[in-house]
Amino acid sequence: MPLEAPLPALEERVADLNARFKHRSATQVMSHALTDPEIGPLALVSSFGAESVVLLHMVSRVDRSTPVIFLDTQMLFQETLEYQVDVSKKLGLTDVRTIHPDADQVFKRDPDNILHLADTDACCNLRKVEPLANAIAPFDGWITGRKRFQGGKRVDLEFFEIENGRIKVNPLAHWAADDVKDYMINNRLPRHPLVGRGFPSIGCAPCTSAVKPGEDPRAGRWRGAEKSECGIHFVDGKIQRIASSPEQGD
Incomplete structure (x- = not known):
């Protein structure tokens, strides 16, 4: 695990x-983040979801050996698993690390794979929060796809921030929704196959449904429940949930 810099030094x-x-571009931010020794080793956390290919493409243009962490909750759509393989191959990514929930913990806490029916937060904690925290532990920071236009606490989002003693890099912080679409079109990037079938936000199969025209893009996540977010953030060492984008990490 990397040594954390003293907080005042990190803030500076x-x-x-x-x-x-x-006033720099997203690609300039990405390039600097991956090459500046003062930032330290970074990983891109990617769900290989609806918009993930943008950051994956940017990373591939700078350094294809950048570690990419893909969290397979073992409840993902088959289309997502196939898309992950196809995109990784197309972009030439050489260090995609597929991580899974701890098998012993799954057997202990969700042996029948039905925990999501009783407690979605507990299921996300088991299958997403815990394995992701372990996966990013060796790095000095990580790259996300969060953007200001997503609202909430993100309206003042900067390119670089601190989270739990690590630097978090948000290359797309100042992008608009159309910027994402244009980048994908201009670079001829493959879309997740479920997007064309009404899934603008893609998570685990049991908790994701298609979205109707006019609905919020996240309406299909945990439909009928108050829960609308599976992403987690660490603040002062504590797990806290905040408003998030359709994709966690990217």
């Missing part, structure tokens, strides 16, 4: 980065 470093890159 992040403030300097944001000042220097205030």
Whole structure:
């Protein structure tokens, strides 16, 4: 596990980065983040969901050996699993790390794979929160696809921020929804096959349904329940849930 920099020093470093890159492009931010030794080793956490291919493509243009963490909850759509393989091959990514929930914990806490029916938060914790926390532990920071237009606490999102003693990089912070679409079209990037079937936000199969015209893009996630977010963030060492994008991490 990397040594964490003292918080004041880390805050100063992040403030300097944001000042220097205030008017730079997403690709410039990505390139610098992956090559600046003061930032340290980073991983891209990707769900290989509806918009994930944008960051994956950017990473492939800078360094195809960048670690990409793909969390297979063992409840994903088969289309997502196949898309992950296809995109990784197309982009030439050489270090895609597929991680899974701890088998012993799954056997202990969800032996029949029905925990999501009784407690979706507990299921997300078992299959997403815990394995992801373990996966990013060796890195000094990680790259996400969060954007200001997603609203909530993200309206003031910067390119660089601090989370639980690590640097988090948000190359797409200043992008609009159309920027994402245009990038995919201009670079001829493959769409997730479920997008064309009404799934603008793609998670685990049991908890994701198609979205009707006019509905919020996340309406198909945990439909009929108050829950609308599976992403987690660490603040002062504690897990906290906040409003999020359709894709976790990317």
